[in-house]
Amino acid sequence: MANTGWNEFEIGAMLRSFDGVVTDNVAGVVQEDRNYSQNNSFSASVADWRIIKPVFNKNYCIDCQFCWVYCPDISIISRDKKMVGVDMDHCKGCGICVEVCPTNPKSLMMFPEQADEETEIANWTEKQSKEN
Ligand code: SF4
Ligand code: SF4
Structure with a gap:
């Protein structure tokens, strides 16, 4: 057609x-x-113009589903109440999922679109200590 x-x-x-x-x-x-x-x-695919992207590190994820609830583009993939990953054909790179992720260190972080996910996960940030 x-x-x-x-x-x-x-x-x-x-x-x-x-x-x-x-x-x-x-x-x-x-x-x-x-x-x-x-x-x-x-x-x-409606995400061609994204310049930064969320990278998911399952090593720290507690499957709280906050990212799934707050994503404005329904781009968090969840199966049986487990966070699975991000639908990169529709994610716009807004970063809200990263903001609401409660783990320390975060289980989602934003990186440039061209970043290699395996490399970023291997160099993930350390746990942040609480400020006084
Ligand atoms: S960056 Fe924005 S659009 Fe992409 S998965 Fe996170 S909340 Fe959804
Ligand atoms: S908000 Fe963070 S800890 Fe919660 S399900 Fe999403 S990635 Fe996992």
Whole structure:
């Protein structure tokens, strides 16, 4: 199907997020298994302009899910209440997940987009002592 420009739609046109019959029972289906249409932003990478990215270090994570709750782009991947990683096709690099991560040292930290994740994890920051 040819792509349609935004200015070619009829006024009031509706774009469906899913293909086929949609039930209201998507709660039990993980994101990547849902039947998205090409109109849904999940079908495309929408993070090309990110300049810094979160790197996840599972060695310190306590699976509190704060990052999952606060991420404004639903880009934290959680399975069975375990933090799994970050959906880098949709993460915008805002850093909120890092701000809310409560561990010491943090289990998520921001790095330049080009940073090598294995190297950054190997050189992770030390535990910070409390200030008086
Ligand atoms: S940097 Fe922002 S968009 Fe990316 S995972 Fe963290 S909270 Fe979500
Ligand atoms: S906020 Fe930090 S400790 Fe909590 S689940 Fe996310 S990465 Fe793990």
